[in-house]
Amino acid sequence: MAQAAIELIGINKSFGAVRANRDINLEIARGTIHGIVGENGAGKSTLMSILYGFYQADSGEIRVGGKPASIKTSNDAIALGIGMVHQHFMLVDNFTVLENIILGAESDALLKKSIAKARSELERLEREYGLEVDPDAIIEELPVGLQQRVEILKALYRGAEILILDEPTGVLTPAEADHLFRILKQLKEQGKTVVLITHKLREIMAITDNVSVMRQGTMVATRETAKTTVGELAELMVGRRVLLRVEKGEAEAGAVKLAVKNLTVKDSRGVTMVDDISFDIKAGEIVGIAGVAGNGQSELLEAISGIRRAVSGSVMLDGKPIDLTGAADPGELRDRGLAHVPEDRHHVGLVLAFEENENSILGYHDDPRYLKGPFLNIDAIMADAKDKIEKYDIRPGNPRLKTANFSGGNQQKIVLAREMEQDPGVLIVGQPTRGVDVGAIEFIHKRLIAMRDQGKAVLVVSVELDEIRSLSDRILVMFAGRIVGERGPEATEGELGLLMAGVERQEAAE
Amino acid sequence: MDVFIAIVQILDSTIRLSVPLLLACLAGLYSERAGVFDIGLEGKMLVGAFAGAAAASVFHSAFLGLGMAIVMSVAFALVHGFASITHRGNQIVSGVAINFVAAGSTIILGQAWFQQGGRTPALQPGERFEAITLPGASAIHDVPIIGPIYSELLSGHSILVYLAFAMVPFTWWVLFRTRFGLRLRAVGENPAAVDTAGISVAWLRYRALICTGILTGIAGAYLSMVQNGGFVKDMTAGKGYIALAALIFAKWRPVNAMFACLLFGFLDAAAIRLQGSPLPLIGKVPVQFMQALPYVLTVILLAGFIGKAIPPRAGGVPYVKER
Numbered sequence: 001m002a003q004a005a006i007e008l009i010g011i012n013k014s015f016g017a018v019r020a021n022r023d024i025n026l027e028i029a030r031g032t033i034h035g036i037v038g039e040n041g042a043g044k045s046t047l048m049s050i051l052y053g054f055y056q057a058d059s060g061e062i063r064v065g066g067k068p069a070s071i072k073t074s075n076d077a078i079a080l081g082i083g084m085v086h087q088h089f090m091l092v093d094n095f096t097v098l099e100n101i102i103l104g105a106e107s108d109a110l111l112k113k114s115i116a117k118a119r120s121e122l123e124r125l126e127r128e129y130g131l132e133v134d135p136d137a138i139i140e141e142l143p144v145g146l147q148q149r150v151e152i153l154k155a156l157y158r159g160a161e162i163l164i165l166d167e168p169t170g171v172l173t174p175a176e177a178d179h180l181f182r183i184l185k186q187l188k189e190q191g192k193t194v195v196l197i198t199h200k201l202r203e204i205m206a207i208t209d210n211v212s213v214m215r216q217g218t219m220v221a222t223r224e225t226a227k228t229t230v231g232e233l234a235e236l237m238v239g240r241r242v243l244l245r246v247e248k249g250e251a252e253a254g255a256v257k258l259a260v261k262n263l264t265v266k267d268s269r270g271v272t273m274v275d276d277i278s279f280d281i282k283a284g285e286i287v288g289i290a291g292v293a294g295n296g297q298s299e300l301l302e303a304i305s306g307i308r309r310a311v312s313g314s315v316m317l318d319g320k321p322i323d324l325t326g327a328a329d330p331g332e333l334r335d336r337g338l339a340h341v342p343e344d345r346h347h348v349g350l351v352l353a354f355e356e357n358e359n360s361i362l363g364y365h366d367d368p369r370y371l372k373g374p375f376l377n378i379d380a381i382m383a384d385a386k387d388k389i390e391k392y393d394i395r396p397g398n399p400r401l402k403t404a405n406f407s408g409g410n411q412q413k414i415v416l417a418r419e420m421e422q423d424p425g426v427l428i429v430g431q432p433t434r435g436v437d438v439g440a441i442e443f444i445h446k447r448l449i450a451m452r453d454q455g456k457a458v459l460v461v462s463v464e465l466d467e468i469r470s471l472s473d474r475i476l477v478m479f480a481g482r483i484v485g486e487r488g489p490e491a492t493e494g495e496l497g498l499l500m501a502g503v504e505r506q507e508a509a510e
Numbered sequence: 511m512d513v514f515i516a517i518v519q520i521l522d523s524t525i526r527l528s529v530p531l532l533l534a535c536l537a538g539l540y541s542e543r544a545g546v547f548d549i550g551l552e553g554k555m556l557v558g559a560f561a562g563a564a565a566a567s568v569f570h571s572a573f574l575g576l577g578m579a580i581v582m583s584v585a586f587a588l589v590h591g592f593a594s595i596t597h598r599g600n601q602i603v604s605g606v607a608i609n610f611v612a613a614g615s616t617i618i619l620g621q622a623w624f625q626q627g628g629r630t631p632a633l634q635p636g637e638r639f640e641a642i643t644l645p646g647a648s649a650i651h652d653v654p655i656i657g658p659i660y661s662e663l664l665s666g667h668s669i670l671v672y673l674a675f676a677m678v679p680f681t682w683w684v685l686f687r688t689r690f691g692l693r694l695r696a697v698g699e700n701p702a703a704v705d706t707a708g709i710s711v712a713w714l715r716y717r718a719l720i721c722t723g724i725l726t727g728i729a730g731a732y733l734s735m736v737q738n739g740g741f742v743k744d745m746t747a748g749k750g751y752i753a754l755a756a757l758i759f760a761k762w763r764p765v766n767a768m769f770a771c772l773l774f775g776f777l778d779a780a781a782i783r784l785q786g787s788p789l790p791l792i793g794k795v796p797v798q799f800m801q802a803l804p805y806v807l808t809v810i811l812l813a814g815f816i817g818k819a820i821p822p823r824a825g826g827v828p829y830v831k832e833r
Binding site for chain 2: 094
């Protein structure tokens with residue numbers, strides 16, 4: 001094994017009562033790509049934030065290049081040659097690429113010299129690593145793949161020898177992700193050390209040399225990637241065997257429950273986001289909508305669930321039209337058997353300041369079951385909440401706890417329990433497992449398939465291709481507001497990826 | 511020719527009236543570009559006006575007065591910073607509190623020190639900033655057109671007027687051509703980006719607020735030591751708020767800010783000039799209408815005529831590291 005670029009010895013970090021990292025030991029070899037996997041909340045990001053000087057460890061030692069290092073601020077980390085590409089990009093959106101790159105690393109009190117220097121340096125980096133980007137482009141006008149490239153350039157400009165990437169592929173299309181991996185490999189060949197934090201095991205297998213697995217704040221294992229399997233890593237991550245693909249029988253599709261015809265929706269800026277879309281969902285099937293975020297899926301969901309007004313087209317629920325003028329009352333749709341699990345549970349699905357039991361009936365609070373005359377029947381609501389907590393394994397199982405104090409996965413379970421337990425005929429779900437860990441994903445997938453097997457019509461919109469492929473009986477791919485293809489569940493990732501990137505459509509147009 | 515002279519005179523008072531707005535507007539620009547909303551411009555100007563007039567009258571020096579105006583105004587800006595940056599308090603509440611404290615304390619201290627009903631003693635020559643006559647102003651006074659424009663409009667203002675207008679290109683230069691400006695704009699858009707680049711968000715915002723304090727101090731000194739010969743209670747009369755409106759109107763850009771403030775100054779000047787005199791076609795307009803016009807226009811302009819004004823994205827939000 002080559003010399004260690006970074007050694008972490010006995011790192012501990014607590015946030016209040018939560019021990020985010022306990023006794024972490026980790027050695028990262030120079031010139032390798034080292035993966036760190038774990039569920040949400042396993043402590044990966046905390047560990048890397050300690051390494052980048054964003055947080056301070058409570059105890060433990062960091063060695064960089066064999067020498068003990070004290071990293072108190074990001075500045076110290078940068079000086080030691082550590083660069084980080086954050087999950088949410090740390091870019092100023094209305095600045096140019098060059099301005100973002102020099103921010104904090106200006107060579108002079110006046111910008112002119114700094115910019116000139118950065119420009120020539122950027123050209124060199126471009127030649128060396130094939131990282132092409134227009135230095136004068138405004139960040140917000142660049143696609144996310146390029147924004148990420150700017151983040152990488154920022155780190156390299158500061159002389160980073162060790163590059164940490166936190167969940168870098170979450171926002172990328174498969175093609176962009178492949179491009180990123182090529183860049184990372186090239187960096188490795190140039191002798192840089194790359195640390196890749198992810199929860200996607202496929203990426204770990206594809207690109208890393210070594211992989212470390214974290215679980216509940218501890219480092220459970222480090223393996224050579226070539227000598228491990230996806231199954232073993234998944235087991236290490238959750239501490240038990242998980243189904244990566246949920247078993248399910250053939251769909252027995254019945255009558256059409258939801259029919260969308262020529263639906264066109266504009267967003268608040270007046271841009272057409274959903275462009276003349278038609279599809280049906282039948283009882284007893286799951287239809288998945290795949291696509292890179294921002295291709296109209298959100299607007300489609302909002303229009304169907306009566307939150308956003310449509311420009312034209314129709315949506316029929318059980319053969320009767322849904323009011324698309326924006327006057328539709330989501331409560332009325334609920335009564336007609338349409339349940340909606342919104343994409344953004346924090347802003348639309350839950351009131352985070354409410355107690356769990358209040359959220360578990362939100363929107364159904366007019367139901368006579370929860371009422372005693374004009375008042376809420378607290379006993380019935382509590383009993384109902386406890387029932388759902390048990391059935392959906394919501395943790396911690398305290399219906400009086402403020403919803404904000406639940407983890408992302410458990411918050412999602414609260415929303416799902418509320419909507420599914422109303423026994424709707426049609427269930428539309430946006431990003432069912434966004435920010436949810438592996439164990440909970442399996443549970444949620446099983447519930448969705450159980451809904452299908454009970455003869456419900458289920459629409460799933462997700463940016464996770466694995467999820468779409470694992471759940472759907474039919475897959476629709478959205479690109480630029482249109483459905484550009486329909487495939488069966490056997491479609492390959494590559495095939496769907498091309499559709500998602502709009503490749504087929506462009507070729508057809510040429 | 512009478513009309514021409516009248517126009518020159520209106521423009522001349524436009525310049526005088528827009529100076530405090532311009533200084534306050536640029537002051538707000540520094541702090542808001544750094545992501546700190548400052549509704550306390552009004553209060554800081556008032557403190558500056560009082561401190562300036564009081565010090566000038568006690569020490570018999572205009573420059574000492576100006577210095578004291580700046581020091582006190584900066585002190586109030588730092589209070590705003592302490593509340594809203596260090597302690598992550600609500601910036602609006604802190605700003606409003608500063609306005610109240612300023613309005614109350616200036617009157618109380620003024621009465622306690624000078625016993626003139628909250629006023630400061632009338633400033634004597636030498637304690638005020640006098641008008642500066644530009645070279646050759648009297649020589650070309652009688653040349654048609656150019657003469658009056660030079661000698662009336664451009665010449666004959668106090669040094670603070672020239673300073674205020676010089677601050678416009680200077681502020682632009684600082685903001686868009688220096689490292690400090692780049693960081694200041696960045697911290698108002700995405701403080702996390704600044705933090706991860708290894709720069710202190712708090713210190714950067716404090717420095718922006720110090721710039722704000724200096725400029726509101728000068729604005730206050732202008733009110734009590736140039737426009738007026740001493741401090742009168744509540745003499746800012748809402749100028750801090752108009753400056754904030756001008757800032758939005760100017761979309762947080764220095765050169766736009768100058769034009770916005772000149773427009774508001776012009777409306778003020780026109781209102782004074784046209785009081786009681788009949789307008790062609792319309793006839794006699796009530797004084798109150800003319801006085802209300804700048805505010806009416808502000809509302810109309812802000813309501814839709816200037817397009818979308820996008821404030822700095824991190825404005826109003828105290829910076830907290832994630833988690």
